[in-house]
Amino acid sequence: MYNFKKIEHKWYKIHKNINFLKNNNFNNKKYYILNMFPYPSGLGLHIGHAIGYIFSDIIAKYKISKGYNVINPIGFDCFGLPAEQYAIKFKINPKLIIKKCIKNYIKQIKKLGIFINWNNIIYTHNKNYYKWTQWIFIKLFNSWYNKKKKKIYNIRILKNKIKKKNIYNKYKINKILNKYRLIYLKKSYVNWCPKLHTVLSNEEIFNGKSIRGEYDIKIIKLLQWHIRITSYIDKLLKGYKYIKWDKNIKNIQKKWIGKKKVNYFNLYINNKKKIKLYIIKKKNIKKIKNIILCAPSNNVDNLIKYIKSKYKLKILNILKKIYNLKNYKYKILIKSKINNFKINIYISNYYKSLALNDVYINYNNNNNKFFNIKNNLILNIKKHFKIKNIYFSKIIKKKYIYNLKDIVFSRQRYWGEPIPIYYKNNIPYNIKEKYLPLKLPYIKNFNKNSKLNNYNKWYWNIKLNRTVYKDKNNKNIYPLDKNTMPSFAGSNWYYLRFLDNNNNDKIINKKIINYWKYVDLYIGGIEHINGHLLYSRFCHKFLKDINVINTKEPFKQYINQGLILYNSYSIYKINNKNIIISYDLIKINKINNYKKIYINEKYIINNNILNIKKFLNNNIKYKYYKFKFNKLNKIICNKELEKMSKSKLNIINPNKIINKYGTDVFRLYLMFLAPFKKNKIWNIKNIKGIKRFLNNIWNYIIININNYNNYNNNYQLKILYNLIYKLNNNYKKLNFNTSISLFMKFFKKIKNLKFNRKVIKKYLILLSIFAPYICEELWNKLNEKNSIFFEKQPIINYKYLYNKKIKYIIMINNKKKIIIYIKKKNNNKQYIINKLKNNNLIKNYIIYNKKIIFIKNKILNILL
């Protein structure tokens, strides 16, 4: 048994002081590998993160040993909702919470045995970082896209043009410019909670009520910043040519962008109100009969009111009918008179659209193609009938439509980058670049009212160029924008900043970016494809257009990491009552007004039963709650298999496993578990095999430590080169579970042969990439003075891989009978048949054959 704790600690300390990664030798080949940076939550790093970091470390170490100049950095995406909520709960500034979390994360990352560029670390909430996030905001604000020339121009050019005309006043000019800016103001819908006095995300709402406090939600319109990503759609679509992503990943994004050529109609309701309607095939318009309006999440009642008032529909009958269909809980039939004809309008929540912005018509069950309608309703036609009862205008024109919308870029929160805009007579102006950053004020006694609009110093003095208190007598003071940016603002462009994280004068140095260019391999979850990955591509293209960088795409290759799935458990609380109800009762009694609360696995006894005593001991809040038990006098919890995530409280901390088995075993195990891309259900069952494997290697080498045999053994060299050959293929495929089994197979063979120092040393170099510490220690014990990570990858001598004989599988009626080996010079059909005529098992078959199928170098199949 080797003492992994001692060894791993020793080599961690030594490696810390050696720089294996990034240097400034710009003549060397470069390799930029990057993991999606984590959001530092209180629960810390989980297995999913660990797999990602270990995977990228393996590739980084491989590339180093191939002579590349490698960068593999880490940073933290610090702004965001969870920290702010936590801050409200405990009345501390989010900055302090984040600081604690990051410390914990770094501690955990250091246990994984990975090489990280610690000098290049970034934090998005650091003012030296978000200064540049704000800088990008201003650049977007002051740019517009010329559709004819397909180029980005400064807004000043447009402004001067309009001014020259001398027709418009400054308000009108501002309105026009707002229609062109790449970041612009527009009203859009949000979930508003009057009681909490805040905007809520879909995730903060359950069954139509806010999760915090269980209050009602209203849908209101708010003036918000939007990014005009739609003007970059063609560029985004063209960009796929330059990147090496999986086909299906590209397809997901392409479909999300959803460019379609359509015909364009008007649909009239009550002769007055019209809905714009896009249709792909003209003839399909005849098939429309029913219309389904899609409500935002679980909020059908509000939608009915909205529709009633907007379209003045006479609602004849409302049938609250709950269908058994999965997502059709809120399907409601409204019979109304439209153009004196009856039409069925269904309302459903099956499309979870927050802003009511998306409108689709599904006209055909078979091929599920969609129409898109503008006026904030979703229409879905299930069956096709001949048209009788709706009136359509003639086709107006053909045009392109997109699924992708401009992105809402403002949040009504505190914990985000402040928007560097102030308002003069209601016209937005940006703070001058040289006065950035516009710092986020520090609020000590943090609570739910801690927002920028409650912060009394939130005014901009254009003379002093800093934030000030309001002073009625001073004419140079203007109110600042009270929104903050969403959390993806900082993650749009972070991969650039790693390369030059301390630069105060520029977003990035030109020389540096010209060398590193882009991320060669980007690793992250598939769930980010339609968000972060798309926004980053947009941002990169914009930065290219304003000459910050000169490459077309940010991520040359992208590999999506499979999700780690694990059981999550939840209990159910009746809305507005302090009652916890057993999950099976909800199903039996079809109860609707409940709230789902995730709980930790440790409170569960067998068969999903809640251990109430244990639960109450650690959750004092529920001490005075009533419990509604089932027939067996138990509280049953809901068990689901979901992705490992902090919000679901089903995360596994890697530290426990590392402490028990060591980093090397942990690393090998995670890679051995399953293919990297595959979703994996977490289990720890098979880890013993890895432990045994490393132990055996240790024992084998330690016993032979003074054996200096260095001879050339053909068989040993053959299996070694075979191993290297197959490992190299796996590096190309980016799949390492079979690499581990290759190492095991090799060791099985070699351990029964004479000890060969030369072969074993090469084996250690190969294995060190996966199990760094044990290999480093053994390398050292074999009297090597330098670190094993300065060694280059062993090179294959192909002479040894050459096979003299060819294997043939002989089949009778597609079933394997025997295997024969043929010399290369005899590799032909007739020779094999002749040979088989002398074989007792086969010769009769050959005589009576109907047909013989011969596949060169593989198979001879005799059909009878």
Added chain:
RNA sequence: GCCUAGAUGGUGAAAUAGGUAAACACGCAGGACUUAAAAUCCUGUAAUUCAAUAAAUGAAUUUUGCGGGUUCGAUUCCCGCUCUAGGCACCA
């Protein structure tokens, strides 16, 4: 509901320009060592049936979620389903 991916022994999985299904592990069973346990090592291990023996063993059939198709041959390609997971725009 729509979009995307996946499904192979008791378990994690391996094998796809269509050609020996189950590599490598875990678990289990038996054995060795030990007073005993743990650890370690060795042997066996997809299922069913048949033959035969003291025993080793041999033979046949079935099997990659379900139902079809193409093919001499399908885990792999095509069509139709089922189930599971992820995304659906303010979680990150």
